[in-house]
Amino acid sequence: xxxxxxxxxxxxxxxxxxxxxxxxxxxxxxxxxxxxxxxxxxxxxxxxxxxxxxxxxxxxxxxxxxxxxxxxxxxxxxxxxxxxxxxxxxxxxxxxxxxxxxxxxxxxxxxxxxxxxxxxxxxxxxxxxxxxxxxxxxxxxxxxxxxxxxxxxxxxxxxxxxxxxxxxxxxxxxxxxxxxxxxxxxxxxxxxxxxxxxxxxxxxxxxxxxxxxxxxxxxxxxxxxxxxxxxxxxxxxxxxxxxxxxxxxxxxxxxxxxxxxxxxxx
Amino acid sequence: xxxxxxxxxxxxxxxxxxxxxxxxxxxxxxxxxxxxxxxxxxxxxxxxxxxxxxxxxxxxxxxxxxxxxxxxxxxxxxxxxxxxxxxxxxxxxxxxxxxxxxxxxxxxxxxxxxxxxxxxxxxxxxxxxxxxxxxxxxxxxxxxxxxxxxxxxxxxxxxxxxxxxxxxxxxxxxxxxxxxxxxxxxxxxxxxxxxxxxxxxxxxxxxxxxxxxxxxxxxxxxxxxxxxxxxxxxxxxxxxxxxxxxxxxxxxx
Numbered sequence: 001x002x003x004x005x006x007x008x009x010x011x012x013x014x015x016x017x018x019x020x021x022x023x024x025x026x027x028x029x030x031x032x033x034x035x036x037x038x039x040x041x042x043x044x045x046x047x048x049x050x051x052x053x054x055x056x057x058x059x060x061x062x063x064x065x066x067x068x069x070x071x072x073x074x075x076x077x078x079x080x081x082x083x084x085x086x087x088x089x090x091x092x093x094x095x096x097x098x099x100x101x102x103x104x105x106x107x108x109x110x111x112x113x114x115x116x117x118x119x120x121x122x123x124x125x126x127x128x129x130x131x132x133x134x135x136x137x138x139x140x141x142x143x144x145x146x147x148x149x150x151x152x153x154x155x156x157x158x159x160x161x162x163x164x165x166x167x168x169x170x171x172x173x174x175x176x177x178x179x180x181x182x183x184x185x186x187x188x189x190x191x192x193x194x195x196x197x198x199x200x201x202x203x204x205x206x207x208x209x210x211x212x213x214x215x216x217x218x219x220x221x222x223x224x225x226x227x228x229x230x231x232x233x234x235x236x237x238x239x240x241x242x243x244x245x246x247x248x249x250x251x252x253x254x255x256x257x258x259x260x261x262x263x264x265x266x
Numbered sequence: 267x268x269x270x271x272x273x274x275x276x277x278x279x280x281x282x283x284x285x286x287x288x289x290x291x292x293x294x295x296x297x298x299x300x301x302x303x304x305x306x307x308x309x310x311x312x313x314x315x316x317x318x319x320x321x322x323x324x325x326x327x328x329x330x331x332x333x334x335x336x337x338x339x340x341x342x343x344x345x346x347x348x349x350x351x352x353x354x355x356x357x358x359x360x361x362x363x364x365x366x367x368x369x370x371x372x373x374x375x376x377x378x379x380x381x382x383x384x385x386x387x388x389x390x391x392x393x394x395x396x397x398x399x400x401x402x403x404x405x406x407x408x409x410x411x412x413x414x415x416x417x418x419x420x421x422x423x424x425x426x427x428x429x430x431x432x433x434x435x436x437x438x439x440x441x442x443x444x445x446x447x448x449x450x451x452x453x454x455x456x457x458x459x460x461x462x463x464x465x466x467x468x469x470x471x472x473x474x475x476x477x478x479x480x481x482x483x484x485x486x487x488x489x490x491x492x493x494x495x496x497x498x499x500x501x502x503x504x505x506x507x508x509x510x511x512x513x514x515x516x517x518x519x
Contacts, residue, residue: 082326152363156425159319160376160432161353170375175366 032243039234039241048245050208054123054216055249058202059191061127061212062134067184069131070138077139078146079168091143098136105133106197114201121203121215129201130194134187141186145179146172181261185254192250195220219246269296272436272466273318278332280313280322287313289490291332295483300458300467302477302498305487305513311470312360314487315438318468319355320348336436353380355436356429361445362421364413364428369396369405372413372424376432391431399427400457419450426457430465437461439469443476455480474514478502486510 045052081087109129119125149172157167173180195218203215204225217225219242226239273295280288288310295301303311316322317334320341333340341351353376364372373392382388392409396402401423405416413424422442429437439458443451458467458480471477477484478498485495486507494501494510505511 150363152359152361153365155321155324155357155359156363156365156428157375158324159321159352159357159359160379160428161349161351162376162379163349166379170379171365 029247032240032247035237036240036242036244039237040244044238044241045245048219048222048242050206051217051219051222051242052245052249053208054202055192055218055220055246057123057209057212057216058127058130058198058218059188059253061123062130062191063184063188065127065131066134066138066187070135070183071142071180073135074139074142074146075168078143079164079172094136094139097132098140102133102194103196103200105129106200108132109197109201120213121201121205122213123202123209123216124212126198126202126218127212129197130191133194133197134190137187137190138183141183142176142180145176145182148179149175177261181257185257188253188257189250192218192246192253193220195224199224219249269299271295272297272337273468274333274335275317276333276335278314278317278334279330280310280317281329282325283327287490288317291492293485293492293495295466295468297466298462298464299482300462300469300480302481302484303468303470303487304472304474304477304484305493307472309487310490311485311487312440313490315357315440315468315470318436318438319352319357321357323348353432354434355438356432356434357438358422358426358429358440358442360441362418362425364416364421364424366412366414368410369413369416369424370409373428373431376428380432395427395431396424398430398461399423400453400460401427417450419446419453422446422450422454423457426454426461430461434465436466436468439467441470441472444472451476474502486513488513 077087077090081090106129109125109132113119113125113128114121117125119128153171153175154167157171158164162170198218199221202218202221204217204221205215206217206222207214209216223239223242223246226235226242230236271294273293275291275293278288278291279286291314293301303314305311313322317330318336318341322328322330330342334342336351336355339346365375367375370392373395374388377388377391382391393402393406396405401420404420405424413421416424422445426437426442443454446454455476458469461467462482469477469481481498483496484498484501486493486501486505486509488509494505494507496506500506501510502514505514
């Protein structure tokens, strides 16, 4: 086969794959929004208010637990831990944690937080469960972004007489902040999309939550129940409407997070 | 040798795990002189320079015996504050390593971490440090731009300015021109000759002509040992050890 032909085939494959990836994304999003957009109205929004509030609360509480712990763990593993063997073992444990199906987290959350700790079906139970679930993402992505910070930055700072902590806060974290934000966005995505674990720990109560001890129904769980029960002719229309809203919320969160930190990065 | 001793090592040995990288180093480095460390790659000269500001502490499995005496105090002795030590002994690295921040903030970083907060005071330090490093005129109109936008040679002079900003007594330079073009190299050599009026300078160099041009004393390292240490002129014109002669005449290295 001539080189030119090989190049041609490879080029075609590369373009075709990218095209396939992007077009399937556009197709799915387009299909959902196309079918769901008609359902969106002020009334519809008010009807879904309990789910929207629950979803937002679950995101906030999970992030509040998981992000500080995850970032600290990643910093310890990458910047402080001296024993390579220990780091390897911990990283292996983290990767295994990431591979566990979410329903198992749900089961654990149900038995441990809901029943044993007597937190009942509540936003708190669910958020704690989700916090454990997203920890691997936060730790791994943060670790990767710390790896991207050149050692010459660390050396430069230490050689000026900066302490390790000063170097961490003034040099390393600012240099890694983009990756850390990516970690947060990815975990928000997982929280919003999670259904099984939330179903088992937060519950399905369709009311605006009064606090973190209230039970509630997130948008994903609501969507699941709508489709599963599919009562009435409008059930699918409503499901698509909910899905559209879910997409809009994710978009807003991602844009807000990026806006919030862009100023600092440049 | 005349002059005031600034740094003195006594039977200094360094191990990376089982490997011995420095063997019985006894050097007497004088104040306000330029001391060049020459020798082939892997001979221990960079390792040696990093023992002086204890940068080797960062390396896992690194062990040190013997003494490094700085102003009559053993820097590996008890009660040595590593932060004060590194403030007094600055370092410039092989590859320019400005932080990802503005030119101003790069220079002000050191003074700030050592507690200087007043804007006017910082302004003054930034200007004087940049002047000392011969780069003020090139950057004075764009102190707020990112330091990474500068050329390699400018970045290295910025790093020298950054080291000077914390008011050190000694400046260690680990092959500071090896990543630079000839013109930037010359600028830095001129700078070093100027700096030695006020600072003690220890420079690792791969380039023997550079060592000969800028230093007062030269130490020749080979396989972790100091083979010969003398006035630079003596080392280059009239070396006592045949190995030194072989190296400087280019027979190996």
